[in-house]
Amino acid sequence: EFEYHFIDDETADNDYVPIDEKVVHTKHQKNAAEQKQQHDAKNVDAAIRAQKVLDSALELNWSDEDDCIEQYESDAGHAQNNNNNNNDTGKDAASPPEQIAWFPAQKEDLNKQQKMQYDKSAYNVLFEFHTEWPCLTFDVITDNLGASRSTVPYCLYLATGSQADPSYRDMGDTSRLPPTLQKKQQSEAKKRGVQNKIHLMKLNDIQKTKYDDDQDDVNEEKDAEYERITDDDPTLQNRDIYHPAVVNRIRTKRITDAKAEKHLVATMSDDGNLYVYDATQHILSLDGLAQNLDLVTRDLEPVTKSMHSDEGYGLAWNKQLRECTLLTGSCAGELRLYQPKSSHFVRTVQFKSLKESIEDIEWSPAHKDVFVSVGVDRCVRVWDARNQNREHVARIQNAHRLDINVCSWNPHHGHQHLFITGSDDHSFKIWDLRKMCAPSKSSDDILDNFSKKLKKCGHYYLSSWHLGPITSVEWHPNDPSCAMVSSEDNQITIWDFSLEEDESENTGAKLQNENIKLPPQLIFMHGGQQEVKEVRFHPQIPNMCISTAASGFHLFQPDNLMEAFKNQFQNLSIVD
Numbered sequence: 071e072f073e074y075h076f077i078d079d080e081t082a083d084n085d086y087v088p089i090d091e092k093v094v095h096t097k098h099q100k101n102a103a104e105q106k107q108q109h110d111a112k113n114v115d116a117a118i119r120a121q122k123v124l125d126s127a128l129e130l131n132w133s134d135e136d137d138c139i140e141q142y143e144s145d146a147g148h149a150q151n152n153n154n155n156n157n158d159t160g161k162d163a164a165s166p167p168e169q170i171a172w173f174p175a176q177k178e179d180l181n182k183q184q185k186m187q188y189d190k191s192a193y194n195v196l197f198e199f200h201t202e203w204p205c206l207t208f209d210v211i212t213d214n215l216g217a218s219r220s221t222v223p224y225c226l227y228l229a230t231g232s233q234a235d236p237s238y239r240d241m242g243d244t245s246r247l248p249p250t251l252q253k254k255q256q257s258e259a260k261k262r263g264v265q266n267k268i269h270l271m272k273l274n275d276i277q278k279t280k281y282d283d284d285q286d287d288v289n290e291e292k293d294a295e296y297e298r299i300t301d302d303d304p305t306l307q308n309r310d311i312y313h314p315a316v317v318n319r320i321r322t323k324r325i326t327d328a329k330a331e332k333h334l335v336a337t338m339s340d341d342g343n344l345y346v347y348d349a350t351q352h353i354l355s356l357d358g359l360a361q362n363l364d365l366v367t368r369d370l371e372p373v374t375k376s377m378h379s380d381e382g383y384g385l386a387w388n389k390q391l392r393e394c395t396l397l398t399g400s401c402a403g404e405l406r407l408y409q410p411k412s413s414h415f416v417r418t419v420q421f422k423s424l425k426e427s428i429e430d431i432e433w434s435p436a437h438k439d440v441f442v443s444v445g446v447d448r449c450v451r452v453w454d455a456r457n458q459n460r461e462h463v464a465r466i467q468n469a470h471r472l473d474i475n476v477c478s479w480n481p482h483h484g485h486q487h488l489f490i491t492g493s494d495d496h497s498f499k500i501w502d503l504r505k506m507c508a509p510s511k512s513s514d515d516i517l518d519n520f521s522k523k524l525k526k527c528g529h530y531y532l533s534s535w536h537l538g539p540i541t542s543v544e545w546h547p548n549d550p551s552c553a554m555v556s557s558e559d560n561q562i563t564i565w566d567f568s569l570e571e572d573e574s575e576n577t578g579a580k581l582q583n584e585n586i587k588l589p590p591q592l593i594f595m596h597g598g599q600q601e602v603k604e605v606r607f608h609p610q611i612p613n614m615c616i617s618t619a620a621s622g623f624h625l626f627q628p629d630n631l632m633e634a635f636k637n638q639f640q641n642l643s644i645v646d
Contacts, residue, residue, distance in 0.1 A: 188598070195224070195614070195627040196279050197304065198598075201269060203232040204620045206603045209322045211270070211333065211353060212610065218548075219611050220635065222298050224276040226608055227353065229335055230618065231317020232266045267368070268311040268320070268335060270349060272356040273625070275304050280629055309352040311370045315341035319385040322349075325394060336396055340381040344398050344408070346374035346415050374415040378404055384431040389481070390438045395455075399428030399443055407455060421453065421460045429474060432489075435481040444474035444491055452506065464506040469529075471495040478543045482550035488530065490553055492540025498555055500531035500567065531567055535589060541602055547609040548635075552593075554615060556602040562617055564594040564628065594628045 190196065208230035215225060278299050281289055318338045325332040331354070335347045351365040360366055376398075384399020396408040396415060403424035408415040426446035434440040439455040443462075450469045451462040470493035480488040492498040538558030546552035551568035571590040599619035608614035613631040617624045 190282050191280050192629055193626050194278055194280050194629045194632045195222075195276060195625065197276065197625045198622055199306070199625070200622040201230070201232060203234045203266075204601075205230040205269075205317070205618045205623075206233050207231060207317060207319045208604060208606070208616070208618050208623075209320050210606055210608055210616070211322050212324045214326075215610070217610055220632075221295055222276070222278050223274070223300075224611055224614065225272070225274045226276070226611060226614070227356070228269075228271045228273065228616070229320055229322050229349075230269050230271070231313060231320045231337055232269065233316045234266045266313040266316055268313050268317065268337065268347070268349075270309045270311070270335075270352050270356070272307045273304060274306070275302055276625070277302065277304070307356050309349075309355060309366060310368050311335075311347060311349065311352065312368050313337065313339065313345070315339040315343070318381060318383050321385050321387050323387040323394065323396075334387075334394075336385060336387065338382045338385045338398060338400075342378045342381050342400070344374065344376040344378065344382075344385075345372040346396070346408075347372050348413075373413055374408070376406075376408070376415075376417060378402065378406075380404075380427075382428070384428045384443065386431045386433050386441070388438060389433045389435050393438050395438075397431050397433065397441060399431045399445070401427040403428060403445075405431070405443060405453075419455060419460065427473075430476045432477050432479045434486070435479055436483075436486045442477060442479065442489065444469075444477045446473045448472065448474060448493075450474070450477070450489070450491060450501065452503070466501065466506070469493075469499065469501075470497065472539075475540055476543050478545050478553070480545045480550060481547065482545075485550040488545075488550075490543050490545065492543045492555060492557075494539040496536050496538060496540065496557070497532060497534045498536075498540050498543055499529040499533075502530045533565070533589065533591075535563065535592065536561060542604045542606075544606055547607050548612055554605050554607060556605045556617065558601065560597060560600060560602060560619075562596040562599075562602060562605055562615070563592060564596075564615075564631070565589075565591045566593045567591050569593070594630060596624070596626060596628075599624055 188196075208228055211227035211229055213225075213227055278295070281287070281299075316339060318340055320335065320337045323334040323336070325334070331350065332348070333350045333353045335349045337345045337347075339345065347370060349370070351360045351362055352370070354360045355363065355366045378398070378400040380400050380402035382398060382400035382402075382404075384397065384405075386397045388395040388397075394410050398404075398406050398408070403426060405421040405423070405428060406417050407419035407421070409418045424443075424445065424447060428443050428445040430445075431441055431443045434442075441453050441455075443451045443453065448468050448470050450466040452464040453461075454463045457463055469491060472494035474491050474493050476492045478490050480486055480490075487502055487504045489501045489503055490498060491501065533555075536555070536557035536559050538560075540555060540557050542554075542556040544554050546554070549566070552564065552566050554562065554564050556562045569591050596615070596617075599617060599621050601620035603618050603620075605615065605617045608616065611627075612635050614625070614627050617626075
């Protein structure tokens with residue numbers, strides 16, 4: 071009932087229904103009626119032709135075909151080489167076409183006849199899959215399969231929430247109907263599959279794809295994991311929970327003790343509510359370990375529902391393993407702290423509301439009471455839950471020129487003073503939070519000594535590489551100097567801030583514009599998705615990157631990062 075197999079795009083009977091990019095909501099697009107008027111008639115016709123596909127609860131297409139991820143390769147170069155071969159009969163074989171590397175600053179200079187294509191050898195793993203409706207957010211569900219898994223096949227668990235198109239087969243306004251008829255209409259909507267859902271997924275048997283373009287198996291046979299590599303397709307299992315509204319942000323919390331294992335799923339939605347679900351049995355059932363199958367239902371009721379004055383995007387579980395506190399931030403500037411009580415959560419602290427929207431919040435990885443918020447007021451605010459005044463203890467004013475959308479706190483010991491922010495001004499910055507603290511005798515408790523005065527703070531690093539607003543940032547869970555960034559320019563970039571410029575000659579692909587200089591800290595760039603919303607590193611699979619966008623999910627593992635990971639450990643003596 072719940073297991074799905076992967077479909078080859080070329081042999082599938084039903085095409086995946088394209089989602090009109092205008093349907094995808096952002097924090098700047100809240101009027102569903104206006105979006106409905108903007109729909110293109112062609113996309114509506116396509117949706118009608120594929121009605122059977124959308125009627126199912128979750129349609130999943132996996133692919134590692136050449137057109138999934140895009141990178142520029144010159145068609146003109148191929149044509150030129152073919153002409154040379156025809157004119158010059160003295161040559162035995164044509165020289166390989168010259169490769170032109172793509173990066174966003176060249177978009178306006180590129181010839182329209184050029185085709186984008188990616189090189190599979192640049193990825194250790196690369197897959198794409200789609201859900202029925204786009205997902206604005208997702209989270210990795212931690213598991214007990216191993217803290218650092220670097221060999222194939224991979225297995226991982228994800229939680230995500232959908233953004234169903236409200237205009238699809240809309241039944242009109244039901245607010246004037248009697249309550250009994252309203253419930254009936256809602257029940258029928260669920261049966262049609264239009265309702266938003268939380269998807270809890272297990273992705274299994276994920277294999278390497280870097281050798282898929284090789285004509286022979288010479289390189290694959292040299293791989294240390296050769297005996298593990300197969301041509302089998304991945305499989306995916308899912309459990310769904312009906313959700314009352316669009317999921318703006320989703321976060322999971324795994325709690326383990328001697329008695330039992332518990333999985334909590336929290337969501338912030340566009341109806342202004344916080345929802346918390348106990349999804350333990352749903353997630354355990356993915357491995358056949360559920361103790362009560364009666365609870366594995368799509369109609370699972372939330373253990374907590376809390377109304378805010380407006381919708382929100384700020385949501386964070388405390389990073390301490392045994393702490394189960396939850397923070398929320400809304401577009402009305404509300405900032406709340408929830409704590410568990412019996413089988414549900416209650417609001418225990420209401421911090422002083424801000425005048426502008428709170429876009430993201432992040433707990434300190436080292437201090438259970440300290441967290442940071444960012445938002446439309448362009449400020450980075452540090453809070454302490456122990457502060458009786460219920461206000462921030464320090465602030466960086468005008469940290470960016472425009473709204474600050476996202477933030478991430480470095481989780482590594484010795485680097486927990488570093489904090490990264492991404493803004494609508496197309497830039498991301500790294501901050502040293504020690505500059506906001508008063509002098510302390512012990513370096514271990516420096517974050518407990520924030521200066522009470524509001525003060526400015528110089529950033530540690532600034533990048534304006536991206537051409538659109540920053541939509542997501544995250545520090546690497548295994549490398550304290552590495553981070554991943556996504557933007558509305560449809561780029562996902564990975565950076566290593568410990569690198570410096572190498573004066574040696576560049577032996578890589580030729581750049582279209584030789585006058586443009588690449589940042590030495592930029593180590594990988596991924597494309598091929600439209601409207602990228604969130605990116606995450608898997609905390610237990612080194613260098614495994616996951617991204618969600620209007621066009622679907624991508625799962626990729628850069629080969630250069632994996633080679634660096636192997637070189638880092640090849641001289642270590644591992645002791646059991």
